[in-house]
Amino acid sequence: MEWIDCEESLPEPNQTVLVNDLNGEGVLIAWRSLWRGVGGKPTGDWQWVFQVQGIEEEDVEIKQWLAYPAPPTE
Template identity: 75%
Template sequence: MEWIKCSDQLPEACQQVLVNDLNGEGVLIAWRSLWRGSGGIPTGEWAWSFQVAGIEHEDVNIKEWCAYSEPTE
């Protein structure tokens, strides 16, 4: 796994990745959710979304992420 700094590059929207939360949650599965305006047009804004319920974008301090392999059978 190669960790990538968010300041260098962000993952594609809706791509599940591992993120490292510096506020203490540790490594989480997350993705970038795009905000859309009327008519479904992207606004350019986005927020991290998480597989674990109850964690909000404002509660985390993500500085790096990495891709991970899809599960195999």
């Protein structure tokens, strides 16, 4: 598993990933959430959402992400 630069590609919407916050929070669990308009149509805008409540997108500087590993099967 390798870290992927956000400038190269971004995870699929609602895909749970690990993100590397350069502002000091460290590694966080996050996903990209698409904004939807009237009728549920995607607006093209999105934001990072974090598993830890109280962390806002403007509080972090995400430059890299990593696919969240699957849990063990045993």
